Amino acid sequence: MAEAKVLSGAGLRGQIAGQTSLSTVGKEGAGLTYRGYDVRDLADQVQFEEVAYLLLYGELPNKAQLQAYVTKLKGQRDLPQALKEVLERIPANAHPMDVMRTGCSMLGNLEPEESFEQQRDKADRLLAAFPAIMVYWYRFSHEGVRIDCTTDEDTLGGHFLALLHGKKPSELHVKVMNVSLILYAEHEFNASTFTARVCASTLSDIFSCVTGAIGSLRGPLHGGANEAAMDMIERWKSPEEARAGILGMLERKDKIMGFGHAIYSVSDPRNEVIKVWAKQLAEEVGDTVLYPVSVAVDETMWEQKKLFPNADFYHASAYHFMGIPTKLFTPIFVCSRVTGWTAHVFEQRANNRIIRPSAEYVGVEQRKVVPLAQR
Ligand SMILES: CC(=O)SCCNC(=O)CCNC(=O)[C@H](O)C(C)(C)COP(=O)(O)OP(=O)(O)OC[C@H]1O[C@@H](n2cnc3c(N)ncnc32)[C@H](O)[C@@H]1OP(=O)(O)O
Numbered sequence: 162m163a164e165a166k167v168l169s170g171a172g173l174r175g176q177i178a179g180q181t182s183l184s185t186v187g188k189e190g191a192g193l194t195y196r197g198y199d200v201r202d203l204a205d206q207v208q209f210e211e212v213a214y215l216l217l218y219g220e221l222p223n224k225a226q227l228q229a230y231v232t233k234l235k236g237q238r239d240l241p242q243a244l245k246e247v248l249e250r251i252p253a254n255a256h257p258m259d260v261m262r263t264g265c266s267m268l269g270n271l272e273p274e275e276s277f278e279q280q281r282d283k284a285d286r287l288l289a290a291f292p293a294i295m296v297y298w299y300r301f302s303h304e305g306v307r308i309d310c311t312t313d314e315d316t317l318g319g320h321f322l323a324l325l326h327g328k329k330p331s332e333l334h335v336k337v338m339n340v341s342l343i344l345y346a347e348h349e350f351n352a353s354t355f356t357a358r359v360c361a362s363t364l365s366d367i368f369s370c371v372t373g374a375i376g377s378l379r380g381p382l383h384g385g386a387n388e389a390a391m392d393m394i395e396r397w398k399s400p401e402e403a404r405a406g407i408l409g410m411l412e413r414k415d416k417i418m419g420f421g422h423a424i425y426s427v428s429d430p431r432n433e434v435i436k437v438w439a440k441q442l443a444e445e446v447g448d449t450v451l452y453p454v455s456v457a458v459d460e461t462m463w464e465q466k467k468l469f470p471n472a473d474f475y476h477a478s479a480y481h482f483m484g485i486p487t488k489l490f491t492p493i494f495v496c497s498r499v500t501g502w503t504a505h506v507f508e509q510r511a512n513n514r515i516i517r518p519s520a521e522y523v524g525v526e527q528r529k530v531v532p533l534a535q536r
């Protein structure tokens with residue numbers, strides 16, 4: 162039995178930086194709940210739009226509320242022409258998270274949040290528009306196609322796949338996207354959410370909060386790990402090669418992307434869910450390499466370091482099996498986490514004091530300025 166994780170030291174680890182009623186992370190071992198619901202039950206039983214509603218409006222919707230919410234989101238998927246023109250100017254070799262950041266910021270110029278009373282509508286608008294922001298840029302810059310940003314798909318995951326592949330997605334793929342978006346929706350005071358809350362605490366607008374959060378999510382120690390994990394596992398052609406590769410990386414003290422967690426000590430509850438779907442997708446596409454390689458990495462990491470896969474690791478192969486380009490992995494995280502970020506912005510605004518911690522000064526003692534000519 163692994164010991165409980167020591168939550169202290171650098172990185173503000175273990176320090177209570179505020180209150181939330183949105184989620185609990187790692188309480189009593191390995192759990193994750195959204196407003197009291199186990200994330201595994203949500204992933205099993207509801208659709209992502211219900212989770213978005215739960216986070217943004219406070220309770221799971223009833224049938225009529227869900228229908229109205231889905232209709233609202235579907236009606237807000239298209240992008241203003243000025244935003245499409247900006248996206249067309251971003252080069253194909255740009256980082257897609259930079260595209261998301263610019264897309265969010267530009268939307269904030271075109272449709273600004275003029276008062277906090279608009280916060281829910283602005284959150285819904287971002288949620289509805291992000292798949293098109295990502296895919297409009299991707300397909301224009303990579304395929305020279307100007308896509309129609311609207312689809313008939315009811316779910317955000319189905320809508321994203323339809324925009325990306327230009328055809329109706331399979332039921333299985335819609336289901337997996339739904340599960341994935343639920344798993345990524347909310348996670349307490351992670352780095353990107355904390356960024357959003359710091360920004361909100363200055364009474365800034367919601368687009369600034371989300372734009373900043375995207376910048377924090379971009380890094381490989383946070384959301385960027387799903388992409389980095391994919392780059393790593395596709396290098397290996399067999400479980401044996403993967404095992405040898407991991408041993409070499411550990412020897413060199415490399416970080417293995419998609420493993421470990423700042424809060425969880427023995428497992429990430431989201432991993433067991435997405436791992437099952439990654440396996441099912443592997444069977445669907447007849448994969449005999451990537452999934453076995455992923456399992457070999459997983460087993461070697463536990464055996465060598467007692468480190469476990471976090472939410473990102475099996476997302477890499479799951480997305481790959483659905484034909485999603487690796488560079489779009491982290492932007493999908495944005496499409497989901499925007500619910501958690503904006504719900505935290507509402508919460509911060511409802512009980513706000515500017516977030517302003519203190520620093521321990523470790524610089525030189527006070528001294529006199531030497532005139533330029535004498536330096
Ligand atoms: C959805 C998400 O954002 S989940 C996180 C996604 N990020 C990743 O997958 C990146 C890889 N993982 C990591 O870098 C880290 O595990 C983090 C950033 C997630 C957490 O960082 P920390 O809380 O500082 O890690 P922690 O204190 O548990 O590290 C303990 C030891 O394990 C090592 N370790 C932790 N994760 C890894 C890893 N993935 N690979 C190799 N070694 C690791 C650390 O280097 C540290 O070793 P040391 O004591 O010799 O310095």
Ligand SMILES: O=C([O-])CC(=O)C(=O)O
Pocket residue numbers: 345347348350351352383423424471472
């Ligand atoms: O909580 C964290 O530090 C990172 C994480 O897993 C998430 O944001 O989903």
